[in-house]
Amino acid sequence: MSAHATKTLLAAALLAAAAWSHAQPPVVGTSPWGPDDEIGRLNLMTAESRAAVLARVDGGTVYDLSVDLFIGMPSWQAAGDPHYRMWMTHTPHGTAIDDPLGLGAAMNEHVSYTGAAFSMYTHTGTHIDTLAHFGLDGRIWNGFSAAEHLGDRGWKVGGAEKLPTIVARGVMIDLPAYLGVDMLPDGHRISRAELRGALERQKVSLREGDVVLIRTGRMRVYEDAAAYMRNPPGLGMDAARFLVESSGAMVVGADNLSFEAFPSEVENNYVPVHTYLLAEQGTPILELVYLEGLSEARVYEFAFIGGGLRLRGADAAPMRPIALPLVPPGASDEP
Template identity: 55%
Template structure:
């Protein structure tokens, strides 16, 4: 299954969660220059093995569409997804911005567009500079020394490597026999243990954890999907971090239970995973097809946009069934 009792001493020293101190950013077990935390638990050998066993002909897209009016995090004043045409065939005839002239513009129908979005829109990864404590982030990097006028100079999305490894679904909604967990339900360690037991699944250090609440059944309703979301509580986050998760993903908007039950910390799971445990987070990951096919173990492949210094980046992760 998984749990602290199954982690070897050698591996335990590589998992930051075991040395974490309450509400203090952790120093990385991978050195003073480390910017990716538990992604260091991924290995080339494991990636080769999982790709060798992966059925690329049955790949499942775990991402959501990006579109105007989509559910997104706007409660803190962050901008919604916007898209607009920058070139249209008729407009090109009128303004001739290309300088190609009327004859060529009639022949060549030119369309182009642009987008504007918060980096935490749609299916995306949260990097280790997204949350911390008292002006510091993972590994002791500080806003005073490592935050420029435009972006962090440490732990940005450009540092996140392609994520290739064994993915494991924790179908907590399925465990409880519901399509979706109740509003504001907190997923704890017992839920995660019981999900593995029911599924007959194991979880090992370096695996990628996907937690299903069933919230994606409400997509794309901007109110029902975002507000009062079920998600991981601190107990559940600690369980996965101590089990050696390289990344933790959820099918809801913030991974964690929202609103949080901690009266002093409105992002208790984010600050713990990113600041203390060094575990990157993925959000808005669609787990519905995985659950429908009872696909609890799979090859996971995903890569985010390399936006320099960014606190998050869009992703298009894929899951592929594994051969025996």
């Protein structure tokens, strides 16, 4: 397809998206799991689905999908959110001088004492967005209103403590490998066609209840916060609809910090992918997921296991998920 034809198709798609959003203003979704539901599509996880994926774990390599937290790391301080900070509260030398526990010089010289504290925004490092993170017209998923359910100590509904530990089939979609690049270029908007093409290349199909993780390659510059945060690639609206409505994803995520591409392709909404997933569809989002190890090993299907910190009333929670490769269907340990 020529560059002109591609640009023409893209322009038509953008116009269609704008017309659709104007004709049908989005509203928060009503949960099919009842009026008290606070976890959305995580209800797709069942005892049977957990047992099925765990039964296929091959017991070999464990892939850590989390990133390091360090001073100077990528974060949302440009939006007014705090940097990650860690400081020492006790050091061996300081304890010997201050004697905070009244133990005396001899004991403090003999037993060294180190302690630290840290502070950070809830959307720092590898984390999961709860359904309270973004809403529409004062309401979040399932119609809960901020006026009624958001206090000075956080959300009374939909907080991070409500999210269950996730045990599900995971699928990694490696877009740089499919497109033949090290990482997607700045501002690249991921399309439905690219997701489908990468899945076909990997010979993997999506199923209802999957945790779908998209590799953009952005982790290659994670140590350089300015480069990592500069106009990152992300998901487009049609790609988001493909993952949820066409493929049945339970949770979606990526290795970038914004998940979606900017600027918005939808009129009157600066974060249409977030509001579509969280507020309209009840689909939690994972961000800053480390996928380089899976990519290097060409592991595209795995058991995903991860639980966020139980931060009561919070709109997100830090997470340290892992991936356990699966034995191919039909494979047997029998010689």
